[in-house]
Amino acid sequence: MNHFLAISDLSSSEVQNLLDLAVRLKKEYFEKGNPPIFKGKVLGMIFQKPSLRTRVSFDMAMRHCGGDALYLSPNEIGLGKRESIADVARVLSGYVQALMARVFEHEHVLELAKWSSIPVVNGLSDYNHPCQGMADALTIQEKFGKKKGLNVTFVGDGNNVAVSLMHVSAKLGWNFTLASPEGYDLNLKAIEVAKNIAKETGSKLSFLRDPHDAVKGAHVIYTDTWTSMGQEEETAKREKVFPPYQVNAKLVSEADKDVIVMHCLPAHRNHELTDDVADGPHSVIFPQAHNRLHAQKAILARLFGVA
Numbered sequence: 602m603n604h605f606l607a608i609s610d611l612s613s614s615e616v617q618n619l620l621d622l623a624v625r626l627k628k629e630y631f632e633k634g635n636p637p638i639f640k641g642k643v644l645g646m647i648f649q650k651p652s653l654r655t656r657v658s659f660d661m662a663m664r665h666c667g668g669d670a671l672y673l674s675p676n677e678i679g680l681g682k683r684e685s686i687a688d689v690a691r692v693l694s695g696y697v698q699a700l701m702a703r704v705f706e707h708e709h710v711l712e713l714a715k716w717s718s719i720p721v722v723n724g725l726s727d728y729n730h731p732c733q734g735m736a737d738a739l740t741i742q743e744k745f746g747k748k749k750g751l752n753v754t755f756v757g758d759g760n761n762v763a764v765s766l767m768h769v770s771a772k773l774g775w776n777f778t779l780a781s782p783e784g785y786d787l788n789l790k791a792i793e794v795a796k797n798i799a800k801e802t803g804s805k806l807s808f809l810r811d812p813h814d815a816v817k818g819a820h821v822i823y824t825d826t827w828t829s830m831g832q833e834e835e836t837a838k839r840e841k842v843f844p845p846y847q848v849n850a851k852l853v854s855e856a857d858k859d860v861i862v863m864h865c866l867p868a869h870r871n872h873e874l875t876d877d878v879a880d881g882p883h884s885v886i887f888p889q890a891h892n893r894l895h896a897q898k899a900i901l902a903r904l905f906g907v908a
């Protein structure tokens with residue numbers, strides 16, 4: 602693995618091996634602390650957008666394993682504005698040992714990877730959020746084991762988080778359903794990619810309008826903000842379209858009795874997810890957020906070739 606840009610770049614067994622490594626590193630961290638496998642390594646973290654989880658979990662992942670991380674804010678770098686992406690990539694390649702980048706346009710993280718001589722990790726783009734997808738899969742396997750045929754339902758906007766959830770579900774042989782309003786469907790290219798994966802793994806993909814149909818038999822109900830970063834000018838319009846897609850107690854009661862409710866966070870409480878569900882017995886939103894740390898340690902360890 603040279604870079605970590607999309608879950609679809611990995612084979613099913615590579616995805617499962619990364620998850621197994623995350624489980625091992627997590628256990629080790631809680632039992633005796635991780636050994637300094639990232640000693641002498643610094644992760645440069647380029648952020649074009651705000652972040653809580655991605656920023657802190659990558660930083661702590663590096664520190665727990667004896668390495669360090671450097672936060673590079675939007676104003677400092679001016680990626681593609683103050684300086685070309687190709688030049689930024691080549692300069693940073695001589696200073697740090699890996700890069701993590703959160704960008705607006707997916708093309709920009711691909712461009713960084715093209716010009717970097719060090720590993721590049723996609724920390725969210727307008728197309729996908731693969732680090733989130735790995736933490737999500739880790740959380741699902743912690744609850745249900747390595748079973749195939751689980752029903753994973755995403756309710757809401759067919760956004761970057763939904764793309765990575767669809768791809769990891771297809772890789773692991775889970776059935777993936779999206780319920781979204783018209784005009785907020787998943788990226789067509791991402792669907793084609795998922796269909797090709799599903800042909801190999803037997804995963805079933807469904808794209809519905811009705812959230813009530815979509816959650817029947819669901820083992821996982823997942824939602825995310827109705828307005829992603831970069832779409833702020835559409836907020837008022839989206840707030841009118843999405844209320845039927847709110848994940849609330851009624852919707853959750855229509856799923857499998859052991860359903861888990863997931864959200865990548867930040868949540869807009871009582872918009873896409875009600876307080877009673879977010880803080881209720883089906884919710885795994887905080888263990889899910891904590892799993893970012895463990896999944897990312899595994900990704901970094903593979904990229905550094907130390908595990």
Ligand code: CP
Binds near residue numbers: 865
């Ligand atoms: N889920 C997630 O990526 O959160 P942040 O935007 O806070 O990093």
Ligand code: NVA
Binds near residue numbers: 760761
């Ligand atoms: N879909 C959201 C995810 C935030 C972690 C966004 O892109 O803003």
